[in-house]
Amino acid sequence: MQQCWLTELKMAARAAAPYPIGSPFISPQPGLSCQSKRVALKLNPHNPPLRGFSALKAASGITREPGNSFFGKDSFAALMGASAVPTTRKQNRVSQYRFNPRASHYKVTILGAAGGIGEPLSLLIKMSPLVSEVRLYDIANVKGITADLSHCNTPAQVRGFNGTSQLADSLRGADLVVVPAGVPRKPGMTRDDLFSVNASIVKGLIEAVAENCPQAFIHIISNPLNSTVPIAAEVMKQKGVYDPKKLFGVTTLDVVRSNTFVAQRKNLRLIDVDVPVVGGHSGSTILPLLSKTRPLVTFTDKEVEELTAKIQNAGTEVVEAKEGEGSATLSMAYAAARFVESSLRAKDGDADVYECAYVQSNLTELAFFASRVKLGRKGVEALISSDLQGLTEYEAEILEALKPQLKANIEKGIAFVQKQPAAA
Numbered sequence: 001m002q003q004c005w006l007t008e009l010k011m012a013a014r015a016a017a018p019y020p021i022g023s024p025f026i027s028p029q030p031g032l033s034c035q036s037k038r039v040a041l042k043l044n045p046h047n048p049p050l051r052g053f054s055a056l057k058a059a060s061g062i063t064r065e066p067g068n069s070f071f072g073k074d075s076f077a078a079l080m081g082a083s084a085v086p087t088t089r090k091q092n093r094v095s096q097y098r099f100n101p102r103a104s105h106y107k108v109t110i111l112g113a114a115g116g117i118g119e120p121l122s123l124l125i126k127m128s129p130l131v132s133e134v135r136l137y138d139i140a141n142v143k144g145i146t147a148d149l150s151h152c153n154t155p156a157q158v159r160g161f162n163g164t165s166q167l168a169d170s171l172r173g174a175d176l177v178v179v180p181a182g183v184p185r186k187p188g189m190t191r192d193d194l195f196s197v198n199a200s201i202v203k204g205l206i207e208a209v210a211e212n213c214p215q216a217f218i219h220i221i222s223n224p225l226n227s228t229v230p231i232a233a234e235v236m237k238q239k240g241v242y243d244p245k246k247l248f249g250v251t252t253l254d255v256v257r258s259n260t261f262v263a264q265r266k267n268l269r270l271i272d273v274d275v276p277v278v279g280g281h282s283g284s285t286i287l288p289l290l291s292k293t294r295p296l297v298t299f300t301d302k303e304v305e306e307l308t309a310k311i312q313n314a315g316t317e318v319v320e321a322k323e324g325e326g327s328a329t330l331s332m333a334y335a336a337a338r339f340v341e342s343s344l345r346a347k348d349g350d351a352d353v354y355e356c357a358y359v360q361s362n363l364t365e366l367a368f369f370a371s372r373v374k375l376g377r378k379g380v381e382a383l384i385s386s387d388l389q390g391l392t393e394y395e396a397e398i399l400e401a402l403k404p405q406l407k408a409n410i411e412k413g414i415a416f417v418q419k420q421p422a423a424a
């Protein structure tokens with residue numbers, strides 16, 4: 001079975017709960033940032049046998065036990081992206097992947113770490129046993145967040161980097177860079193309205209990525225995503241280091257929302273629901289393929305229209321509810337953490353990782369398109385084309401209708417970079 005850090009966290013919570021940290025039963029050993037939980041476990045007959053817990057103690061051979069997940073079985077599977085695999089295959093499949101905590105050495109840099117998304121995302125990434133170092137970069141002060149986060153006794157080291165003079169240091173040697181830097185929407189704005197500010201921010205940051213860690217996976221969150229990903233691609237091309245397999249626009253939140261809304265509407269278990277979402281990431285360019293929902297569910301035409309509109313407008317719903325205080329942050333951090341975890345698992349050798357993402361694509365005539373992708377050690381291994389076959393009339397119509405807007409968004413991003421001289 002696959003492994004999951006959430007399981008270990010739940011186990012840690014259970015194991016540590018009866019005894020305060022630092023009690024004689026779980027006193028730290030020199031050189032370990034954690035405690036011997038075997039002792040605590042022996043004292044608690046309700047705990048399952050633990051072969052290791054990476055968040056408290058480096059160990060090997062952890063077995064994933066979804067039922068014991070920190071967040072509960074369903075949340076655990078959702079965060080793992082387990083539902084991204086068709087249910088029939090999933091049920092019959094035993095993954096060969098064995099997570100080895102001793103081999104967890106990935107360095108993850110978050111650009112925009114002090115923001116509404118960056119801060120909770122930093123916490124979630126700090127919780128991953130696949131991560132050895134989480135680097136927090138922002139132009140705003142990150143010292144406090146760095147100190148705060150560094151007190152969590154999970155293995156990843158925390159390092160803070162402030163201001164442009166420290167940007168290169170935050171990136172050197174990074175395996176994965178997440179970019180949630182930039183301004184969020186206020187009520188009445190479209191995502192495209194953010195272009196004037198965020199295009200330059202993303203361009204500048206990706207120039208630094210190209211110079212310091214061109215081999216890293218890049219996860220762009222900053223809006224307007226339809227344009228910021230082409231911007232990033234163009235910058236990498238100008239620098240001669242573009243690898244389309246490693247550049248991702250994070251659309252996981254669209255999948256997370258679709259799964260949640262469909263499960264609620266059809267009274268299904270969240271763990272079972274997987275809705276591929278294709279297209280782009282703004283209003284009508286977001287196309288949830290409800291006909292491809294797993295497990296097989298039948299929707300009335302009215303349900304399809306209502307659910308599609310709800311998914312397309314979910315970001316705006318949050319923006320309006322926050323009344324000028326920004327856009328989705330917690331659900332976005334959750335979704336981004338899932339995508340980071342999936343990417344690192346794929347990097348680590350799990351050969352069975354699928355996620356939706358906005359990537360360079362040849363599935364349609366558009367240069368960038370969100371679809372399900374198979375992730376591997378080197379990034380995108382395959383684009384899953386089957387989701388686009390056998391669409392309903394309604395989905396096919398939306399797909400055709402979204403193309404001109406998405407094309408314009410892509411071209412706007414490319415033109416933005418091309419019209420400016422390449423940075424030295």
Ligand SMILES: NC(=O)C1=CN([C@@H]2O[C@H](COP(=O)(O)OP(=O)(O)OC[C@H]3O[C@@H](n4cnc5c(N)ncnc54)[C@H](O)[C@@H]3O)[C@@H](O)[C@H]2O)C=CC1
Binds near residue numbers: 181182253328
């Ligand atoms: N892809 C998606 O599904 C979603 C994307 N977003 C987008 O994510 C972005 C960030 O949203 P929030 O975290 O809520 O905004 P925020 O304003 O709370 O945080 C943004 C952070 O970026 C930092 N920043 C600005 N310029 C920077 C630079 N040049 N280098 C480093 N850091 C810089 C700011 O100091 C701030 O800490 C927005 O563009 C938003 O639209 C938000 C939700 C979902």
Ligand SMILES: O=C([O-])CC(=O)C(=O)O
Binds near residue numbers: 185223253319327
């Ligand atoms: O709506 C926004 O501005 C933020 C976003 O992309 C989302 O929540 O999907």
